[in-house]
Amino acid sequence: MLDNELAVAMSRRAVFRAGSAVAAGLALDPRLAWAAAPSSATRAMWPNVAAMVDGYVDSGKLPEMLATLGWGARAPEVIAKGKEGLDDADPVGIDSLYRLYSMTKPITGMAAMILIDEGRMKLDQPLADILPKFAKMQVQATPDGSLTELVPAQSPITIRNLLTHTAGLGYSIIQKGPLKGAFEDAGVIAGQVSRTKIPGFDRGTPVTSLETFADRLAGLPLVYQPGTQWSYSVGLDLMGRVIEVVSGQSFDSFLQERIFGPTGMTSSYFRVPAAQEKRLTSNYGVIGKLLLPLDPAKNSIFLGQPPFPMGGAGLVSSPRDYDRFMNMLTGFGRIGGKRVMSEAAVRLGTSNLMPPSVSTKGTWMDGQGFGAGGRVGLGEQAGVYGWGGAAGTVAFVDMRRSLRAGLYTQYMPDSSYPVHEQFPKAVVADLTKRKAGA
CATH class of the missing domain: 3.40.710.10 (DD-peptidase/beta-lactamase superfamily)
Structure with missing residues (x-):
């Protein structure tokens, strides 16, 4: 079904x-x-x-x-x-x-490459330099496990990590544990399918700005330590907010x-x-x-x-x-x-x-x-x-x-x-x- x-x-x-x-x-x-x-x-x-x-x-x-x-x-x-x-x-x-x-995603990725090429941000620059709320991220002790058993991130998320799905971020269409529900409850929802509420495709009410999307995402735990695991994520959606801040548009x-x-x-x-x-x-x-x-x-x-x-x-x-x-x-x-x-x-x-x-x-x-x-x-x-x-x-x-x-x-x-x-x-x-x- x-x-x-x-x-x-x-x-x-x-x-x-x-x-x-x-x-x-x-x-x-x-x-x-x-x-x-x-x-x-x-x-x-x-x-x-x-x-x-x-x-x-x-x-x-x-x-x-x-x-x-x-x-x-x-x-x-x-x-x-x-x-x-x-x-x-x-x-x-x-x-x-x-x-x-x-x-x-490739279009967003190339938009980021334009700004990197122009020196307005760097490939290995910490994300927190641009979005400070990502400075002290917490990571699930067990991927897709408890939302309370967390450990500090051992390294910063970088721009490279966002572009390559290696930031440790989750994705409500991928996660199967309680983090999936936390994403949906917070409105950190990327993608839309229909005006009609269809079981399996209706994932709640998304936030109404990239700024709010980024801020709420920063309050959710990572699934993996940054730079350690490839995991499909909302990294390219978050990159939209990075581009806004860096470009001023x-x-x-x-x-x-x-x-x-x-x-x-x-x-x-x-x-x-x-x-x-x-x-x-x-x-x-x-x-x-x-x-x-x-x-x-x-x-x-x-x-x-x-x-x-x-x-x-x-x-x-x-x-x-x-x-x-x-x-x-x-x-x-x-x-x-x-x-x-x-x-x-x-x-x-x-x-x-x-x-x-x-x-x-x-x-x-x-x-x-x-x-x-x-x-x-x-x-x-x-x-x-x-x-x-x-x-x-x-x-x-x-x-x-x-x-x-x-x-x-x-x-x-x-x-x-x-x-x-x-x-x-x-x-x-x-x-x-x-x-x-x-």
Whole structure:
């Protein structure tokens, strides 16, 4: 049932499993980059991706699915099928709007990298320098255990820790002990699903500002000692508040001025304007073979003002916009002749930033790296960076080969279908076939 699957739905387990396959499979001849197909031949050039998209829609499992694939500075190739909703006649397209959920995290991570590059904060700077209430944190003696059996934090939380989920912070969609309830009671809730109260998705009433979110989070215990364990967390939501304090701007204004505007991302919102509602897809709950509307476009919770701009899961965007974000990254900070970020900031943000002291054993990240808000490959897999969202979206770049790929659809829980695993494998299969025929 939905209430038992929320944690799985909001997790990125499938993305991690797919990540190593993507990175290994993309170790192909970079000369393949020139072979991007004209739009009329896209399906022929990406047969496995096309078959995946067609299969989900033709079978009735999902009302729509769309993939974008791009090389270098070229416009993306698009494979799309279906309608924006079961009761929506508009065909899905590159300008349709999708709930990104955790695909918001890499954007927030790169916003932080801009400020680090400009010297306005440092990667290994203690968080308490910026948010003093985090100076004397307490840590659960047993992870996810008692809220009263606590020990002092042995080291400070740093900016690096926030970016890489190594701060020891909790997450109400991950924790299973009393800390989960404490997060919800305090309104430290990141992410929204529906206007309707649905068991498993209704986690209480969130606070109404990033400042309050940060202040209340500082009063809750950590799950792990900072810098010791990889643990998915609200670190990128808290980073939104850090960006506000360091930049002197609201978090959403900073994103607009420093990333969305310069990158040409004209359809990325924390709140979808009423005039753009017709482009918004609907989000569905999968129960068996049934699709039940969780967040219908016409009454979407994303049409209203969010409690606060959620840097971990709050953005709605179009495939065109997110492709432009990825294009900017593969251009090492440049897009369309305009510099958005420095090359150094992009290279650092897409590299492995996890502290060497961190253990990943037994976690989703075992044997993998993490950069500024997204997973990164290691060794021969270096250069692959990306993340996925809780409603079926996933996107990644291969910085070495200037490849970018994104998949967009809307359903929960994301464990219902293995799209996060299937899409990277389909991309790799098509590239491998292309290499064999070269």
